[in-house]
Amino acid sequence: xFNVYEKRKITFIIPAVIIIIGIVMMFVKGLNFDIDFRGxxxxxxxxxxxxxTKEISDSFKDVLGYAPSSVQKADNNTVVVKxxxxxxxxxxxxxxxxxxxxxxxxxxGLSDEAFISxxxxxxxxxxxxxxxxxVVLLIAIALMLVYITIRFEFLSGVAAVISLIHNTLIMLxxxxxxxxxxxxxxxxxILTIIGYSINDTIVIFDRIRENTRHASKxxxxxxxxxxxxxxxxxxxxxxxVTTLFSIVVLFAIGVSSLxxxxxxxxxxxxxxxxxxxxIASPCWVMLRGRKIVK
Numbered sequence: 001x002f003n004v005y006e007k008r009k010i011t012f013i014i015p016a017v018i019i020i021i022g023i024v025m026m027f028v029k030g031l032n033f034d035i036d037f038r039g040x041x042x043x044x045x046x047x048x049x050x051x052x053t054k055e056i057s058d059s060f061k062d063v064l065g066y067a068p069s070s071v072q073k074a075d076n077n078t079v080v081v082k083x084x085x086x087x088x089x090x091x092x093x094x095x096x097x098x099x100x101x102x103x104x105x106x107x108x109g110l111s112d113e114a115f116i117s118x119x120x121x122x123x124x125x126x127x128x129x130x131x132x133x134x135v136v137l138l139i140a141i142a143l144m145l146v147y148i149t150i151r152f153e154f155l156s157g158v159a160a161v162i163s164l165i166h167n168t169l170i171m172l173x174x175x176x177x178x179x180x181x182x183x184x185x186x187x188x189x190i191l192t193i194i195g196y197s198i199n200d201t202i203v204i205f206d207r208i209r210e211n212t213r214h215a216s217k218x219x220x221x222x223x224x225x226x227x228x229x230x231x232x233x234x235x236x237x238x239x240x241v242t243t244l245f246s247i248v249v250l251f252a253i254g255v256s257s258l259x260x261x262x263x264x265x266x267x268x269x270x271x272x273x274x275x276x277x278x279i280a281s282p283c284w285v286m287l288r289g290r291k292i293v294k
Contacts (some may be wrong), residue, residue: 004229004278005222005285011278015170022173031176034183035082037130039123041092043081044116050076063100072256085123133187140194152205155287160201163280164194170271171264189264197272201280204232215292222290225281240273
């Protein structure tokens with residue numbers, strides 16, 4: 001049987017490599033922040049019929065001189081076009097937006113009502129969103145630390161927080177490596193994963209606590225933890241797999257806006273399941289020591 005504590009170097013190295021690559025990519029290329037964080041203009045347009053997104057992108061490029069950052073289908077006929085601010089140029093001015101709308105009206109026979117919304121996000125709002133997202137993330141992790149400390153002990157809370165930080169860094173690393181746009185859906189997914197993965201960790205910690213009560217002072221806490229992890233393994237894996245089935249289906253058949261939320265969930269659930277089993281429990285042993293104290 002694989003000993004999760006004795007083999008911790010292996011299970012620590014695997015995510016560490018991914019995180020290191022991700023951090024390097026963050027320094028080299030940075031995170032690919034979407035319009036929510038960088039500012040720009042979003043067009044939501046009812047095209048009246050299904051049109052290829054590349055054709056729409058080319059239409060915007062003819063007016064702007066560059067392609068929009070993304071063209072996504074909200075449904076069969078509705079598209080969402082995002083145009084990021086270009087450095088110091090700021091938002092598109094009224095003349096540029098009017099030119100875009102006039103060209104689309106002429107090319108596709110659209111009416112004024114076809115332009116469902118044209119929204120601007122200023123760079124200052126984008127910077128504020130970054131700050132607020134970081135604050136919310138830190139508050140969520142701090143609250144988890146308090147909850148785990150109350151329910152178990154402070155060192156187990158620290159181990160759980162290390163696991164949560166691992167999940168967050170893995171998700172950020174995947175987005176940095178593949179330069180996937182980071183938007184508010186990504187932040188919502190991170191907060192969702194924090195709540196989801198801590199539940200798995202609590203289940204395992206509950207089993208560890210129960211087994212520790214029945215262990216003698218001569219027993220090895222690391223062995224108690226290893227046995228407890230394996231006793232909870234089937235439950236943890238089954239829960240994650242069944243959840244992944246539903247989310248993968250949503251990702252496969254959903255619209256682009258739904259995929260923006262479900263993809264980080266898929267990454268987070270995999271990372272969260274791994275950390276609950278192979279990160280949180282060994283960290284608790286390393287922090288507490290192998291001697292059982294009652």
